Every structure is written in structure tokens, then in C-alpha cells.
Amino acid sequence: MSAERYNYAKELYAKIGVDTDEALKKLSKVQISMQCWQGDDVQGFDSDDALSGGIQATGNYPGRARTPEELMQDIDVAFSLIPGRHRVNLHSSYAVFNGNKVDRDRLEPEHFAAWVKFAKERGIGLDINPTLFSHPKAADSLTLSHPDEEIRRFWIDHCKAMRKVGAYFGKELGTPALNNIWIPDGYKQTPADRVGPRVRLKESLDEILAEKYDDAELLDCLESKLFGIGLESYTVGSSEFYMTYCAKNNLMCLLDSGHYHPTEVISDKIAALLVFSDKVALHVSRGVRWDSDHVVNFDDELKEIAKEIVRNDALDRVIIGLDYFDASINRIAAWVIGMRNMMKALLFALLTPNAEFKKMQDEGRFTELLALTEELKSYPFADVWDAFCEQQGVPVREEWLETVKKYETEVLSVR
Numbered sequence: 351m352s353a354e355r356y357n358y359a360k361e362l363y364a365k366i367g368v369d370t371d372e373a374l375k376k377l378s379k380v381q382i383s384m385q386c387w388q389g390d391d392v393q394g395f396d397s398d399d400a401l402s403g404g405i406q407a408t409g410n411y412p413g414r415a416r417t418p419e420e421l422m423q424d425i426d427v428a429f430s431l432i433p434g435r436h437r438v439n440l441h442s443s444y445a446v447f448n449g450n451k452v453d454r455d456r457l458e459p460e461h462f463a464a465w466v467k468f469a470k471e472r473g474i475g476l477d478i479n480p481t482l483f484s485h486p487k488a489a490d491s492l493t494l495s496h497p498d499e500e501i502r503r504f505w506i507d508h509c510k511a512m513r514k515v516g517a518y519f520g521k522e523l524g525t526p527a528l529n530n531i532w533i534p535d536g537y538k539q540t541p542a543d544r545v546g547p548r549v550r551l552k553e554s555l556d557e558i559l560a561e562k563y564d565d566a567e568l569l570d571c572l573e574s575k576l577f578g579i580g581l582e583s584y585t586v587g588s589s590e591f592y593m594t595y596c597a598k599n600n601l602m603c604l605l606d607s608g609h610y611h612p613t614e615v616i617s618d619k620i621a622a623l624l625v626f627s628d629k630v631a632l633h634v635s636r637g638v639r640w641d642s643d644h645v646v647n648f649d650d651e652l653k654e655i656a657k658e659i660v661r662n663d664a665l666d667r668v669i670i671g672l673d674y675f676d677a678s679i680n681r682i683a684a685w686v687i688g689m690r691n692m693m694k695a696l697l698f699a700l701l702t703p704n705a706e707f708k709k710m711q712d713e714g715r716f717t718e719l720l721a722l723t724e725e726l727k728s729y730p731f732a733d734v735w736d737a738f739c740e741q742q743g744v745p746v747r748e749e750w751l752e753t754v755k756k757y758e759t760e761v762l763s764v765r
């Protein structure tokens with residue numbers, strides 16, 4: 351039955367010059383970095399400190415992962431329901447100590463050996479983020495820009511340590527780890543000095559990034575932000591700051607879709623950065639009125655993000671990661687919904703006659719372009735998506751929810 355539906359869809363798409371087989375082949379190679387922190391509300395395993403840094407996971411749905419074993423088990427369940435082979439995005443706070451805890455400035459690859467083992471067994475890649483929040487030394491919400499040299503030193507050393515961990519991931523797993531530096535630094539009140547903290551941040555970054563690593567093992571990127579909760583008046587690591595820093599130092603920017611003014615979209619920013627940078631990294635998220643980190647929906651902006659990646663032939667230049675932490679619903683479902691949506695959006699973009707549309711734009715055929723763009727929305731996209739899920743051996747449509755419900759009853763609800 352579904353083969354019939356697929357063949358019918360294939361014919362329709364072929365008429366507008368889209369090869370569905372080719373689209374599925376390309377989609378099957380896409381790797382999305384799944385944020386481990388959705389599984390435990392960004393708590394991590396290195397402390398019981400409350401989540402700080404101006405970010406917040408709201409909700410108290412039962413079943414949060416409390417140990418590395420629980421988190422790994424939950425990730426496995428999520429991956430079994432998501433088509434394709436993806437990556438896991440870690441934070442340094444997810445180090446596995448086995449009783450020999452060290453502070454964050456002393457972290458070593460060995461503290462992540464359990465994750466490397468996990469990744470090797472599954473044939474997947476790992477990415478890393480230094481954790482510059484939820485820690486006594488981040489109590490002022492100032493880290494790499496802190497006026498206190500001792501605190502700044504601690505965080506510089508932490509970031510250096512995590513680059514080493516990232517390179518270890520890359521080497522062990524044969525796929526470069528993305529190391530993303532995001533800091534919460536900012537002020538609640540209007541600052542008396544806006545330049546000083548930025549100069550200190552620049553100096554910290556210069557030192558952190560001085561050591562060169564092989565691109566085949568480690569890729570660094572910097573994530574900007576607009577504001578944090580309790581840090582509304584000033585953000586040290588703003589968009590302009592990092593875009594300039596990255597441009598001058600030949601580094602990669604990370605665009606988080608929740609980190610701009612509510613009417614600004616990252617889809618357009620991808621297209622600006624791709625003109626100048628070899629690579630761009632993403633934290634695909636969904637802000638509702640603010641940087642609320644809601645689960646990614648299959649909405650217009652997600653489709654637009656995917657289009658920018660696909661039609662610029664940039665699937666290997668845009669590094670896609672998700673970033674949300676919704677504690678109000680089943681956390682595994684949250685992963686599955688967001689990951690499947692990201693893949694759906696990429697498929698939607700792959701099933702678009704992009705070259706033809708570009709030609710229409712260049713030739714000023716805007717009536718045709720609009721008409722076809724709108725008609726395309728009711729093409730049998732779902733039939734191709736279902737075929738992909740089937741091909742990849744994961745549940746078709748909402749069937750996956752049964753597995754999540756069963757797991758919730760048997761495992762999550764007894765935690």
C-alpha cells in the first residue's frame with residue numbers, strides 16, 4: 351500500500367523535475383546533533399546546582415533522566431524512533447566521573463570515556479559544549495568576561511579542556527566534534543561600561559582558541575545571544591560581537607533560532623553567512639515570545655531554514671543541532687518530535703524544484719513562482735516521508751507514540 355502511494359508521489363514530483371529517490375538518498379546521510387540536555391532539563395551530572403545563566407527549563411513532567419545510564423537509555427529509545435543516523439550533543443556537565451570528580455577546569459578526555467563507548471557501540475558522532483553556567487564560579491552570570499581574573503582564568507581553562515575533549519571525540523569516532531562556546535555573561539541593569547567586558551571576552555577567546563586542532567577532529571563555533579532571564583539589559587556575547595570575531599578569526603558562528611528579536615529569523619542569516627564562511631552551525635529551537643526553547647515544530651520558519659541549507663547545496667556546510675529543553679511533556683517525545691520535524695523540513699526542501707524556482711526569480715517570473723510555491727504545499731509530501739520512515743526501519747506517522755507511552759509506563763513513571 352505505501353509503495354503504491356510512494357510511486358504515485360514519485361510520478362507527481364517527477365513532473366516538476368524533482369527526483370524523490372535522490373531526495374531520500376540525500377536525506378539518509380544527514381546527521382543532526384541531538385541535544386542530550388532535553389533528557390534531564392539541562393541538569394547534568396556534575397552538581398545539584400540549579401540551572402543558571404539566564405536560561406530556564408519549565409515544567410515538571412515526571413521521568414527526568416538522573417544518571418548517565420538513564421540518559422543513555424532514553425537517548426536509545428528516542429533514536430529508535432527517528433529516521434536516519436544522528437549525533438549526540440553533550441555539555442561538559444555530563445561528564446561521567448565514577449567517583450573521581452574534578453572541577454570543570456580540570457576535565458580530561460577520560461571523564462567522557464563512557465560517552466565515547468556509547469557512541470562507538472552505536473556508530474555515531476559526538477559534539478561538545480563547555481558548560482559556563484550552573485556552577486558557583488558562574489554565580490554572577492559572568493564567566494569569560496568577568497572582571498575578576500581568577501574567575502576568568504577558571505573558565506578559560508575550562509574551555510581549553512573541553513576543546514581537548516572535543517578533539518578526543520573526533521579522533522576516537524572518526525567524525526569532527528563541534529565545540530560550541532556559549533556564555534551567559536550579561537547584566538540586568540544598564541551597564542556603566544559596555545566595551546570593557548567585550549574586550550575581556552575577546553582576550554579570553556584569543557587564548558582559548560590559540561591552540562590549533564585538526565579540522566578532522568575538532569570544529570569550533572561561537573554562539574551569540576540577545577538576552578537572558580535576569581540579564582535583560584546587556585549581553586556581552588552579542589551577535590555583532592561574534593560575527594565580527596568569527597569573520598576576523600576565520601571561525602564559525604552558531605545561530606540559535608531563539609536568540610534574536612522575535613521578528614528576526616535565522617533562515618535569512620544562514621544565507622548571509624554562507625557567502626563568507628565555509629561553515630555555519632545552528633541551534634534549531636523555537637522561541638515563543640522569548641527564547642523559551644519550545645520543541646521544534648514543522649512550521650514555516652523551520653521549512654525556510656531547511657530550504658536555505660538544501661537549495662544552497664550546503665548540507666555539508668551547515669551543521670545542524672537542536673536546542674530546546676521542554677520539561678512540560680514527555681522528554682523522549684520532545685526529542686522525537688523535534689528531530690523528526692527537522693528531518694521532515696529537510697525532506698520538504700529536497701522535494702522542491704529549487705533550481706527551477708531560482709530561475710523564475712532571476713527571470714522575474716514572480717506570479718509563476720508564487721503559484722507553484724503554494725501548489726507545492728499540497729503535493730503528496732507525506733507519502734514520501736512515510737516511505738522514508740519505512741525505509742529507515744522506524745515507525746510510520748504517530749505509531750512511534752505507542753513506544754513512548756509504553757516506555758513511560760514501564761520505565762519513566764517508576765523513576
Ligand code: RNT
Pocket residue numbers: 387392405479532573575606633641673
Ligand atoms: C542558551 C543557549 C545554549 C544553551 C545550551 C544548553 O541560551 O542557547 O546553547 O541552550 O547550551
Ligand code: ZN
Pocket residue numbers: 532573606633673
Ligand atoms: Zn543554543
